[in-house]
Amino acid sequence: MRVIFAGTPDVAVPTLEALVASPHDVVAVVTQPDARGKRGKTLHASPVKVAAEAHGLDVLTPASAKDPEFIAQIASLKADAAAVVAYGQILTPALLDTVATGWVNLHFSLLPTWRGAAPVQRAIMAGDELSGASTFIIEKGLDTGPVIGTVTERVRAKDTSGDLLERLAHVGAPLMVQSLEALVSGEAAPVAQSTDGVSYAAKLTRDDAYVVWDRPSHVVDRQIRGCTPAPGAWTTMPDGSVAKLGPVTPAKDQPSTVPGQVRAEGDRVLVGTGTDPVALSWIAPAGKKAMDATDWWRGARLGDSAQLGEA
Structure with missing residues (x-):
C-alpha cells in the first residue's frame, strides 16, 4: 500500500x-x-x-x-x-x-x-x-x-x-x-x-484560559487542566500583572473563602472559589519562570487578604 x-x-x-x-x-x-x-x-x-x-x-x-x-x-x-x-x-x-x-x-x-x-x-x-x-x-x-x-x-x-x-x-x-x-x-x-x-x-482563546474564581472548585480544576499546557491558564495578581497557573487540587477539607482570595495553609497555597478552595501547584508571575506555589508565596509576602483575579 x-x-x-x-x-x-x-x-x-x-x-x-x-x-x-x-x-x-x-x-x-x-x-x-x-x-x-x-x-x-x-x-x-x-x-x-x-x-x-x-x-x-x-x-x-x-x-x-x-x-x-x-x-x-x-x-x-x-x-x-x-x-x-x-x-x-x-x-x-x-x-x-x-x-x-x-x-x-x-x-x-x-x-x-x-x-x-x-x-x-x-x-x-x-x-x-x-x-x-x-x-x-x-x-x-x-x-x-x-x-x-x-x-x-x-x-x-x-x-x-x-x-x-x-x-x-x-x-x-x-x-x-x-x-x-x-x-x-x-x-x-x-x-x-x-x-x-x-x-x-472551538479552538481555545486566551479568554477561555482566564480563571474565574467564583466558579465551583471542580469547574476551576477542569478549566485549568483543559488549558494545560496550551494556551495556559492565567489570572491577574494583586498588582494587576498576569501570572500563569498550573493544575490545582480542590481542597475539600478546608472551609470556603472569598473567591480569588489566596492564603497559605500548612504546606499548601489555597485560593478561594465559589465552593471549596483549591490548592495551587505552580505559578509563573509575569516575566518569571514557573515556580512551586509555596516558594512563590514565601517570596511574594502578600498577606492573607491578597486577591487573585478581579475583586
Whole structure:
C-alpha cells in the first residue's frame, strides 16, 4: 500500500512512526512550512518534518494546500490512501480526489462529539469521563465524514489536555494503520455519523484560559487542566500583572473563602472559589519562570487578604 501522511505537531508523530514501521510505503510526508519560534528569529521545522527526515522520507511543505502545483504533485504519487493527523490546513475537494480510496483523519474524540480544533481540551473542561480517537474519511464538512474505527480512553482525574492527548496519540496510531488497511482492502465499512450527540470544540482563546474564581472548585480544576499546557491558564495578581497557573487540587477539607482570595495553609497555597478552595501547584508571575506555589508565596509576602483575579 502506498500512503501519503499529512501532519504537523508532536501528536502526529506516533502515527507517522507506526506507518513507517508497517509493511506499507510512505511515499511522501506533508507538513506545515518551517515556522519562527516565540522570539521570531529562527525558523524551526515541525516535529513531523524532523521525524520524516530522520527516516529519509520525502517532505512537502506547501504554504497552501490549495496550490495547484502541490495538488498535481500529490496526484502524481498515485497513492492508495492518505493519513491525516493535525495537519493544520483545509483539504480541498481537488486535493481529496487525488488519492484512490480517500484521505483518512485521526481525530481525538469519539465522533460526533467534539468536532473541531480542540476536542481534548473541551472534553476535559466539560468533565467528560470517557474520551477516545476516531478515524474517518475526510469530506467537505468539518469532521463530519463516515467513521471507520474508534478507540476509547478513560479521562483520569488529574489529566491535563497534554496528558490525555499524548495517550490518545499513541493509541490512535495503530488504529490509523488498521483503518487504512481495511479501507484499501475493501474490508472497512465506514458508518455515517449520527446527527444526535453532536458537539463542537472551538479552538481555545486566551479568554477561555482566564480563571474565574467564583466558579465551583471542580469547574476551576477542569478549566485549568483543559488549558494545560496550551494556551495556559492565567489570572491577574494583586498588582494587576498576569501570572500563569498550573493544575490545582480542590481542597475539600478546608472551609470556603472569598473567591480569588489566596492564603497559605500548612504546606499548601489555597485560593478561594465559589465552593471549596483549591490548592495551587505552580505559578509563573509575569516575566518569571514557573515556580512551586509555596516558594512563590514565601517570596511574594502578600498577606492573607491578597486577591487573585478581579475583586
